[in-house]
Amino acid sequence: MSLSSSPRIPNSVTDIPRRRPKERKRQDLRSYYGIESSVAGNSALHNQGPVGHNPDLDRDDFQLDEYVAKVNQTPGAKELLKIENELVKEIRVLNGERKALIYDNYGRILTISETIKQLRLRLDAMSVSWGDFESILHSVRKLSTVSGATEPAVEQDELITAQSAEDLTRQWLQEATIRISSLTAFEQYAAALDEVADVEAVLEQSGDALLDPDTAQQLKHSLRSEREQIQERLEEGKQEKQEQAPSVPAKD
Known part of the structure; x- marks a missing residue:
């Protein structure tokens, strides 16, 4: 060498x-x-000074x-x-x-x-499909039209009393999924579950008289689906809290 x-x-x-x-x-x-x-x-x-080459190394x-x-x-x-x-x-x-x-x-x-993963999960939980968003906007426009109308109070009372209680209940049932989706999107899970329970109670009591069978069956299916989604998100929230909670060292 x-x-x-x-x-x-x-x-x-x-x-x-x-x-x-x-x-x-x-x-x-x-x-x-x-x-x-x-x-x-x-x-x-x-x-x-510098080290020179040693020829003995190559022998x-x-x-x-x-x-x-x-x-x-x-x-x-x-x-x-x-x-x-x-x-x-x-x-x-x-x-x-x-x-x-x-x-x-x-x-x-x-x-x-x-x-970043937790932020994405929260954004996904708050996301609403475009179709539901349009329905929510439509309901907001209707509510703002009723509440912000410039007609006299007497005409508003006449407009409300013109509709029978049956029509109001039918409309309330038809817009149930929109209300529940809105509450779920804003993480109001307890209020959403209460709304599901109220709608199911009205359906059991007088749903056949207010809605046709196909519409009533579809609404029941939607309510079951909404309930399952809310329960899944509640379970995910519990698991995240358990994972984020500091571990307590075992006592000797």
């Missing part, structure tokens, strides 16, 4: 200033990691043990090994700090990913 890397001797005086910034950086690194004492012991080795009968014993007898070899051991220790410390930094950043990335 041969020594392929040996200190380069400056070709001219102009090469020396170019190396000063590197020496300054090395000095700053030594000062930051607290290895000034090692530099003092190593300065004697630098003053010895076929090269003996490693004899060469190591000879090197150990050379002045400054022990100091060189001491500096090498210190550098190895410092490299291990830096490697440990690097791994700790990587793990810390990885933990932060996991926390951010979990936060």
Whole structure:
């Protein structure tokens, strides 16, 4: 084997200033990691000049043990090994700090990913289909027309009394799914379940007289579906709270 890397001797005086910034950086690194004492012991080795090529290393009968014993007898070899051991220790410390930094950043990335996941789940829970949204807007327009009309109060009373209680109940049943979907979209789960129970009670009592059989059956199916969705979201909310709750250490 041969020594392929040996200190380069400056070709001219102009090469020396170019190396000063590197020496300054090395000095700053030594000062930051607290290895000034090692530099003092190593300065004697630098003053010895560049290491030349040793032809004995390329011989076929090269003996490693004899060469190591000879090197150990050379002045400054022990100091060189001491500096090498210190550098190895410092490299291990830096490697440990690097791994700790990587793990810390990885933990932060996991926390951010979990936060984004929870936000997406909340947005999905609040999302409403476009068809339901149009129905909600239609109901809001009707309510605003009734409440914000400029007609006298007497005419409003006549308009309301003109409709029989049966017609009002029928309209209330037909708009039940819109009201329940709106409450569910805004996470008003308790109010939505109460609304489902009220509508089911009216359907059981007088649904056949107010709605045709197909419409009544479709409404019952929609109410069951809404109830199941609300219960699923309530269960998901409980699971999220349990996962986010801090774990209590077991007592000895």
